[in-house]
Amino acid sequence: MTGAGTLDAWAGRRMALGHAPSRAEVETYRLDRLNAVIAEARARSPFYRSRRDWPADDRLATLADLGRLPFTCPDDLGRADPTLTALPLRDAARLVTIPTSGTSGAPKRIFFTEADIEATIDYFRRGMATLVRPGETVAVAFPTRTPGSVGDLLMRGLTRLDAEPLALPVDGTIDAVVAALRAARPTAIAGMPVTLGAAVRRSASDGGSPLRIETALVSADTISPSLRLALADLWGCEVFDHWGMTETGYGGALACHAHDGLHIRETDLHVEIVDPLTGRPVLDGTTGEIVLTTLTRAGQPLIRYRTGDLAAIDPRPCRCGSVLRRLKNLKGHAAGKIVLRSGHSLDIDIIDDAVFSAAGVIDFMATATAGPPVRLRLDIVAGAPSAVPKVRAALAGRTDIAAALAAGDLVLDIAEAAGAAWPICRKRRLRAPGSPSPDGPEPTRPAALYS
Numbered sequence: 186m187t188g189a190g191t192l193d194a195w196a197g198r199r200m201a202l203g204h205a206p207s208r209a210e211v212e213t214y215r216l217d218r219l220n221a222v223i224a225e226a227r228a229r230s231p232f233y234r235s236r237r238d239w240p241a242d243d244r245l246a247t248l249a250d251l252g253r254l255p256f257t258c259p260d261d262l263g264r265a266d267p268t269l270t271a272l273p274l275r276d277a278a279r280l281v282t283i284p285t286s287g288t289s290g291a292p293k294r295i296f297f298t299e300a301d302i303e304a305t306i307d308y309f310r311r312g313m314a315t316l317v318r319p320g321e322t323v324a325v326a327f328p329t330r331t332p333g334s335v336g337d338l339l340m341r342g343l344t345r346l347d348a349e350p351l352a353l354p355v356d357g358t359i360d361a362v363v364a365a366l367r368a369a370r371p372t373a374i375a376g377m378p379v380t381l382g383a384a385v386r387r388s389a390s391d392g393g394s395p396l397r398i399e400t401a402l403v404s405a406d407t408i409s410p411s412l413r414l415a416l417a418d419l420w421g422c423e424v425f426d427h428w429g430m431t432e433t434g435y436g437g438a439l440a441c442h443a444h445d446g447l448h449i450r451e452t453d454l455h456v457e458i459v460d461p462l463t464g465r466p467v468l469d470g471t472t473g474e475i476v477l478t479t480l481t482r483a484g485q486p487l488i489r490y491r492t493g494d495l496a497a498i499d500p501r502p503c504r505c506g507s508v509l510r511r512l513k514n515l516k517g518h519a520a521g522k523i524v525l526r527s528g529h530s531l532d533i534d535i536i537d538d539a540v541f542s543a544a545g546v547i548d549f550m551a552t553a554t555a556g557p558p559v560r561l562r563l564d565i566v567a568g569a570p571s572a573v574p575k576v577r578a579a580l581a582g583r584t585d586i587a588a589a590l591a592a593g594d595l596v597l598d599i600a601e602a603a604g605a606a607w608p609i610c611r612k613r614r615l616r617a618p619g620s621p622s623p624d625g626p627e628p629t630r631p632a633a634l635y636s
């Protein structure tokens with residue numbers, strides 16, 4: 186592989202270099218941008234200007250000096266006084282409001298200028314150009330109607346790439362989504378794991394003609410090994426992961442053809458990995474919490490923003506030729522988990538992998554009630570009869586779950602559900618009982634994705 190399929194040439198242009206950067210040039214760019222961002226934030230943002238824990242000398246001589254500055258947290262995005270934004274509200278091309286379960290209770294407000302939106306469209310265009318060719322039909326399995334939403338920006342990026350974007354009817358049923366795929370026969374698709382999982386399994390079990398899709402971009406949530414396999418087996422997909430959240434301007438890090446980590450959007454984001462408990466930086470290769478500093482967001486600079494997501498950094502050059510650093514071992518923060526009396530825990534990854542290993546399951550919703558014993562309710566949407574006993578058997582086949590069932594620490598309630606009222610686009614999540622909606626209150630610290 187060569188550098189042709191990478192974002193490096195684009196990154197070089199965005200860094201005003203005119204050529205694909207060397208690693209040293211990326212480091213210089215980052216240090217320059219960080220110093221500029223810090224100076225601008227202190228001058229223009231009331232929140233940063235009034236922080237008492239800010240060091241008197243905030244000039245960075247090295248990237249490591251950034252660790253002297255205090256963290257910013259999701260709650261800080263909800264503050265009205267002092268506000269974190271550095272430009273007047275009239276300069277916002279889009280404001281995204283995301284409910285949080287943080288201590289302030291105020292929703293996060295995320296501010297995008299026209300330039301931020303333009304940067305994301307450009308990133309989507311260049312990123313998709315490493316995965317699909319002009320002229321290809323690319324199905325977009327995100328809501329696309331809201332201007333400035335992730336689906337809208339992806340559609341606009343694909344249009345600039347001269348691809349043919351196809352907005353799937355994700356506000357309807359999964360059958361409508363599958364029908365749209367059969368009608369348009371796209372060669373690529375982008376969406377969340379829940380959406381793509383339901384579509385691939387439905388299309389394989391409804392008796393209709395098989396679909397062939399070469400490329401799947403999976404975003405906004407981590408994908409389970411069983412779904413990755415299903416996309417490869419049933420549609421013939423090469424699966425590419427993307428990580429991002431509203432706070433990153435949607436685009437954050439993208440896999441390449443080497444499938445050995447996700448290259449960080451280092452033109453616009455500085456990523457640190459810290460120990461989630463101590464807040465101290467960890468060594469490259471060690472998993473910890475992703476902490477972000479935005480490098481180009483004038484309206485709402487985020488400095489050392491704690492995302493709650495986990496990953497490790499691989500700084501080595503990639504086989505694809507890119508010098509952009511990579512994120513590995515990504516894990517979302519908000520999915521929730523059950524802690525059993527034995528001390529073992531069950532999270533949505535484990536449950537998801539077990540449930541989908543049962544033939545015929547298209548979608549499910551998991552709700553946990555604290556114990557002991559913990560009650561785990563699974564509502565299963567199935568395209569084949571007798572899925573419930575298969576799911577029960579699949580769960581009981583996992584050593585941890587079998588032990589918890591035998592010890593009386595866990596009770597499973599499994600039922601078939603129609604599922605029609607569930608949003609097709611949602612994150613995988615272990616819900617608490619009484620959650621008003623499948624995307625309702627987050628069980629742990631918030632940092633919402635793609636609202």
Ligand SMILES: [Zn+2]
Binds near residue numbers: 441442443444504506
């Ligand atoms: Zn690569």
